[in-house]
Amino acid sequence: MKEKPFAITLDVGSSLANRTGAWRTERPEYVHRLPPCNQACPAGENIQQWLFHAESGDYESAWRQLMRDNPLPAVMGRVCYHPCETACNRVQVDNAVGINAVERFLGDEAIRRGWTIKAPSVSSGKRVLVVGSGPAGLSAAYHLRLLGHEVTIREAQAQPGGMMRYGIPRYRLPREVLDAEIDRILALGVTLECGTRVDDVPAARRDGGFDAVFLAVGAGIGRRTYIPAGDSARILDAVALLGSMEGEGPPLLGRTVAVYGGGNTALDAARTARRLGATDAVVVYRRTRDRMPAHDEEVEEALEEGVRVKWLSTIKHADGGRITIERMRLDDTGFPQPTGEFEELDADSVVLALGQESDLSLLDGVPDLTVDHGTVQVADGLMTGHQGIFAGGDMVPAERTVTVAVGHGKKAARHIDAYLRGTSYEPGDKHAPAGFERLNTWYYSDAPASVQPRLEPARRVSTFDEVVQGLGESTALFEARRCMSCGNCFECDNCYGVCPDNAIAKLGPGKGFAIDLDYCKGCGLCVAECPCGAMDMVPEE
Amino acid sequence: MSAAQQVKFYQVGSHAAGNRLLGPQAQSDQADPDRSNALTSGHRACQGCGEALGARYVLDAAQRAAGGKVIAVNATGCLEVFSTPYPETSWQLPWLHSLFGNAPAVAAGVAAALRAKGRTDIRVVGQGGDGGSVDIGLGCLSGMFERNDDVLYVCYDNEAYMNTGVQRSGATPPAARTATTQAVGEEPGAPFGQGKSLPLIAMAHEIPYVATATVAGLRDLEAKVHRAMGMRGARYLHVLVPCPLGWGTASCDTVRMARLAEQSGLFPVFEAEYGEVTDVTPIRRRVPVEEYLRPQKRYAHLFTPEPDPKAVARIQRAADRNIARFGLLEHQEAS
Numbered sequence: 001m002k003e004k005p006f007a008i009t010l011d012v013g014s015s016l017a018n019r020t021g022a023w024r025t026e027r028p029e030y031v032h033r034l035p036p037c038n039q040a041c042p043a044g045e046n047i048q049q050w051l052f053h054a055e056s057g058d059y060e061s062a063w064r065q066l067m068r069d070n071p072l073p074a075v076m077g078r079v080c081y082h083p084c085e086t087a088c089n090r091v092q093v094d095n096a097v098g099i100n101a102v103e104r105f106l107g108d109e110a111i112r113r114g115w116t117i118k119a120p121s122v123s124s125g126k127r128v129l130v131v132g133s134g135p136a137g138l139s140a141a142y143h144l145r146l147l148g149h150e151v152t153i154r155e156a157q158a159q160p161g162g163m164m165r166y167g168i169p170r171y172r173l174p175r176e177v178l179d180a181e182i183d184r185i186l187a188l189g190v191t192l193e194c195g196t197r198v199d200d201v202p203a204a205r206r207d208g209g210f211d212a213v214f215l216a217v218g219a220g221i222g223r224r225t226y227i228p229a230g231d232s233a234r235i236l237d238a239v240a241l242l243g244s245m246e247g248e249g250p251p252l253l254g255r256t257v258a259v260y261g262g263g264n265t266a267l268d269a270a271r272t273a274r275r276l277g278a279t280d281a282v283v284v285y286r287r288t289r290d291r292m293p294a295h296d297e298e299v300e301e302a303l304e305e306g307v308r309v310k311w312l313s314t315i316k317h318a319d320g321g322r323i324t325i326e327r328m329r330l331d332d333t334g335f336p337q338p339t340g341e342f343e344e345l346d347a348d349s350v351v352l353a354l355g356q357e358s359d360l361s362l363l364d365g366v367p368d369l370t371v372d373h374g375t376v377q378v379a380d381g382l383m384t385g386h387q388g389i390f391a392g393g394d395m396v397p398a399e400r401t402v403t404v405a406v407g408h409g410k411k412a413a414r415h416i417d418a419y420l421r422g423t424s425y426e427p428g429d430k431h432a433p434a435g436f437e438r439l440n441t442w443y444y445s446d447a448p449a450s451v452q453p454r455l456e457p458a459r460r461v462s463t464f465d466e467v468v469q470g471l472g473e474s475t476a477l478f479e480a481r482r483c484m485s486c487g488n489c490f491e492c493d494n495c496y497g498v499c500p501d502n503a504i505a506k507l508g509p510g511k512g513f514a515i516d517l518d519y520c521k522g523c524g525l526c527v528a529e530c531p532c533g534a535m536d537m538v539p540e541e
Numbered sequence: 542m543s544a545a546q547q548v549k550f551y552q553v554g555s556h557a558a559g560n561r562l563l564g565p566q567a568q569s570d571q572a573d574p575d576r577s578n579a580l581t582s583g584h585r586a587c588q589g590c591g592e593a594l595g596a597r598y599v600l601d602a603a604q605r606a607a608g609g610k611v612i613a614v615n616a617t618g619c620l621e622v623f624s625t626p627y628p629e630t631s632w633q634l635p636w637l638h639s640l641f642g643n644a645p646a647v648a649a650g651v652a653a654a655l656r657a658k659g660r661t662d663i664r665v666v667g668q669g670g671d672g673g674s675v676d677i678g679l680g681c682l683s684g685m686f687e688r689n690d691d692v693l694y695v696c697y698d699n700e701a702y703m704n705t706g707v708q709r710s711g712a713t714p715p716a717a718r719t720a721t722t723q724a725v726g727e728e729p730g731a732p733f734g735q736g737k738s739l740p741l742i743a744m745a746h747e748i749p750y751v752a753t754a755t756v757a758g759l760r761d762l763e764a765k766v767h768r769a770m771g772m773r774g775a776r777y778l779h780v781l782v783p784c785p786l787g788w789g790t791a792s793c794d795t796v797r798m799a800r801l802a803e804q805s806g807l808f809p810v811f812e813a814e815y816g817e818v819t820d821v822t823p824i825r826r827r828v829p830v831e832e833y834l835r836p837q838k839r840y841a842h843l844f845t846p847e848p849d850p851k852a853v854a855r856i857q858r859a860a861d862r863n864i865a866r867f868g869l870l871e872h873q874e875a876s
Contacts, residue, residue: 015583015624015631023588056562442800442826443556493559493572497759498796500594502582506574509561519582523589523785524793531557537793 020501024522026537028495028515033434033487033533037084037099042399043076043139043407045069047084047099048488054102054480055490060115062480063106067117070406071142071185072135074111074177077104078468079168080403081295089436089486095449098471098479105476111180117146119188124148126420129210131198131362134162135402136216136393138185139409140416144214145188147417152208153190156197159246162218163394164402166243169268170464171275198362201389212388212416215363215376216409219356219394225260227350230319238269238353245272254348256280258323260315261353262292267299269351270307274461282345283309286328286336301467304457312336313343315350323347358395373397381415381425382408390416434487438533443494447482450475489513489534495526558759569760570602577604577633579613584631586623589792591782591799592670592697595756596620599695599780600666602763604634606770607664612637612651616644616669616678619704620697642677644669649690656691664770667694671712672702675739686746689774693766696739696777699784707787711737714807715859716852717839719787724842733855740813743777747816750776754810756783757800761822765812781808789838801833806860809867824869830857 037047046065053062066073080100088096109115126149130137133155141151159165160182164173186192198204205213222237229235236251238259244251257273259266262285270281283302285292288311292299303309310325314336317324323345328336357374368385370377376384376391383390392408394400418425453469460467471479489512496506496513503520504513515526527535559572570576579600586593604611612635615621621638624631639647648667655663667685674682674696685692701719702708709719709731716730724730743751749772754762762780769776783790783798790798802808803822807830810822831853834840843849864870 010628013629014581015585015629016581017629018583018585020583020585445556491559491561492557493568494557497558497569497571498594500586500590500597500795501584502578502580502597506572508574516582521588521792523795524791525589525594525795528793529796 019518020521021503021516021518024517024520024540026522026524026539027517027520028522028524028527029536029538030489030512031487031534031536032431033438034431035434035486035488036087036089037097037486039430039433040083040087041407042083042401042404043070044410045084048483048485050106051097051099051102051480051483052485052488052490054106054477055483057477059106059109060113063110063115064117066103066106069410071117071139072107072181072402072406073103074107074181075135075164075173076403076406077101077107078173078177078466079164081297081401083403089434089439090482090484092436093441093444093484094446097482097484098449098452101450101452101471102476102480105471105473107181108177108470111177116184117188120146120148122148123150124420126150126211127152127209128416128420129154129198129205129208129213130216131201131204131213132156132162132216132218132393133160133182133192133194134216134218134393134405135164136218136405136409136412137162137214138182139406140214140216140392140413141190141409142185142188143410143413144416145185145190147413149417149420151190152210153192154196154198154204155192155194158195160192160194162216163220166220166246167239167265167268168402169242169245169272171271171460171467172268174466200364201362201366205388211420212390214409214412214416215384215389215391215395216393216405217358217360217362217395219358219400221357221359222352223355223357225352225354227260227315227352228317229350232320233318234349235318236349236351238265238351239356241269241351242272250276253278253351254321256321256346256348257282257351258315258345258347258349259283259351259353261285261355262287262294263353263355264294264298265356266351266353267294267302267307269353271302271305273351274305274307275464280346281307282347283307284313284315284323284325285309285311286314287330287334288312291334301454305460306457310345314338316342318347318350321346321348323350356394356400360395381418382412383415383419388419431487434533439484439486440529440531440533441484443492443529443531444484447478449482450479485532485534487533490532492531494529494531495535498525498529500525556760570605570763571598571759573605576601577609579604579611579634580624580631581633582631583629584624585626586619587784587786587792589785589795590619590623591756591784591795592620592699593623594795595697595762595780595782596668598756598759598762599668599766599778600634602766603664603666603693603770606767608662609634610663611635612655612663612665614638614644614648614651614665614667616667616673617641617704618670618673619699620668620670622704641673643681644673644678645685645692645694646681648692648694649685649688652691661691665692667692669696670703671696671698671700671739672704672710674698675711675737679739679742683742683746686743686748686775686777689748691773691775693769693776693778696779697782698739698779699782699787701784701787703784703787712739714856716843716856718842719839728852729842730839740777740779740811743779744813744816744818746775748775748777749773749814751779751813752777752811753779753781753808755781755799755803755808757796757803758810758822761810768812787839789841790836794836798833798836801828804828805830805833806864806869807833807856809863809869811867818867821867821869823871824864827870830860
């Protein structure tokens with residue numbers, strides 16, 4: 001035994017001998033929760049994860065993460081109505097994270113820098129026919145191709161894109177952007193046959209030797225309604241109008257245009273009419289603004305551009321450059337009822353925007369396939385009643401947006417892949433939601449959202465230039481960094497910092513943390529002070 | 542500096558301990574994977590002990606500031622008892638304990654010895670709880686202040702004598718129930734109009750540096766330790782360290798309680814040099830005192846069985862007075 005100093009009889013020991021972990025009745029655990037943005041995304045994007053990469057300025061990794069779910073980020077960053085932002089937990093702190101704007105930045109960055117996806121090296125030997133090259137068809141083709149299948153897209157129109165080209169005006173989606181993203185999909189080895197209408201699906205499948213078919217023909221026919229009209233009335237439908245913008249000469253609408261309907265298409269038609277020189281574009285809608293199916297942003301932008309809206313109005317008659325509208329009132333059930341009060345308006349032409357339907361003539365005579373209320377009925381895996389024929393996008397019962405269609409394309413691709421391999425696709429279990437109540441928002445500093453610049457209204461009504469401008473790099477980075485990383489660790493070191501027992505080890509970048517259960521007393525401070533709710537206390541056995 | 546660092550970091554601002562995107566210089570000392578852990582694992586403090594947390598925050602920062610050359614002198618109290626049940630120690634730095642009330646004098650002596658040996662590179666930190674500093678050691682501490690001895694003295698204030706079973710100290714706030722101020726009678730709990738503010742007493746000595754901090758403001762606390770360690774002479778740091786046992790709060794709420802004390806205005810966080818307040822940490826999200834009082838069992842008699850709005854209002858007035866006196870809301874624009 002070593003000689004001890006005066007009055008010392010025992011060696012100095014460390015308290016590390018005292019395993020205080022034995023006190024514990026609950027233990028902290030690192031968990032992953034499903035952030036509300038991811039939960040809300042119809043395309044199934046892992047938004048939190050791509051924002052995580054974007055926050056570090058690694059835009060390429062962010063884009064590659066995005067591309068795992070969505071092959072059209074630059075398009076989506078413009079036309080998606082971003083349910084992710086509506087769901088964003090940051091709404092309860094200041095404003096939602098500008099997810100859509102960052103997505104657009106990443107999509108544009110990829111186009112600018114020419115980032116590409118590698119084509120698969122192995123082939124399954126299976127062939128899939130995709131009917132329609134809208135967002136659902138393109139998305140399905142992309143995912144099927146990456147899964148190793150041979151894919152042929154047949155498109156009736158002269159150019160690919162479906163409603164993205166023939167329905168969404170250029171001022172919302174410049175065609176260079178659309179073309180760049182479509183070309184990137186085609187470069188993976190997807191065959192595109194434009195101007196090729198499929199009239200008979202079973203025959204096309206048989207003749208082309210296709211093992212499966214994905215139908216995504218969209219809903220490209222404007223719904224008609226009967227309006228008593230004189231001989232000289234000029235009545236068009238909005239889908240045809242917007243589609244004709246891709247043709248040779250612009251349609252002739254006159255100086256005063258009335259648009260009948262309250263959806264996004266109605267507003268697009270009115271905004272297009274303004275750009276074509278109409279001095280007055282009036283949207284006639286039979287209910288009130290809060291009941292309007294069009295998205296608020298579209299309404300705002302249309303009003304900025306001088307589009308007028310006649311709320312609570314229906315068109316009763318049209319003739320000779322005039323229309324008669326009747327005032328409506330909402331009854332107790334919110335349904336519009338006529339009041340007998342009439343008003344006349346100038347209208348050189350009337351554009352009908354009363355909803356769209358699918359042309360399902362190509363399905364005539366397909367056995368076991370059910371059509372109900374103009375939509376094709378599909379099972380959970382998007383397969384129709386007919387073996388090997390799947391359908392998605394606007395032609396099946398769902399919300400009709402580009403984002404939903406892209407999600408359908410991915411989902412269908414997974415199920416078609418399983419079908420072709422003789423298995424079934426089982427989606428993985430989803431994490432429990434990361435609700436706002438799990439967050440400790442104290443740790444996030446106040447940072448109001450950045451706003452994307454918009455073109456001056458005066459310039460908007462004379463050109464088809466893009467209205468919403470993209471974010472610059474520093475603003476996009478700022479916006480990405482506003483993400484609170486709900487339910488997923490972003491390595492803020494708080495758990496490591498606040499442990500009074502020094503029982504958490506920091507493992508280094510990307511590796512996270514480890515809890516030393518020999519010393520963790522189970523106080524729960526790390527869990528309480530985790531900003532993003534990525535930890536839970538669980539009872540000891 | 543890279544572009545990523547030039548952009549102000551919004552996701553966590555400066556409120557979390559660290560961040561994966563910041564360089565080591567911009568992180569807190571506690572985010573350092575190689576922090577010194579002056580108070581290591583295996584100590585016998587209760588679950589969620591604010592004092593254990595505060596002591597590690599302070600001493601790790603002091604060691605970082607002094608290149609590891611720090612001697613700590615400890616008063617009697619929880620911190621001493623739970624860290625050193627003979628022959629074990631949790632301290633990973635030279636550490637000395639003598640009596641309850643003489644820690645400032647012993648620290649002054651260690652500083653004098655170091656000066657005599659010409660080892661002014663070695664720095665001295667004296668530390669104790671509110672009992673050992675506010676009450677029992679006040680004479681020695683006042684002497685250390687007035688002689689301007691080269692010691693940073695840190696009081697970890699948990700607002701009562703917790704080690705011996707939660708008896709009232711001079712730092713116990715009005716209305717708080719302790720073993721010696723039971724929740725009975727006309728004015729249950731600790732009486733209004735008694736007690737003292739040691740930071741203000743320290744300021745009256747016009748020593749080079751006095752500051753307050755809480756375990757809820759890690760970066761603020763560390764900045765103050767670094768600032769103090771950059772000075773010579775008598776310096777005083779008063780750290781609010783909630784005590785789950787004595788306050789009757791959940792062990793996971795220690796940091797939250799400190800935050801609420803600060804955000805309600807009951808615990809003003811400021812810095813002073815030579816007797817003058819030089820800076821305050823503004824309130825970011827103001828809360829009524831009730832939000833701070835309610836979760837604590839030591840204030841349960843203010844809410845059950847009969848609510849006592851008069852007492853709560855008196856406590857609110859004290860908070861409002863702090864806010865006015867130190868300008869805790871005025872600095873918000875500038876921050």
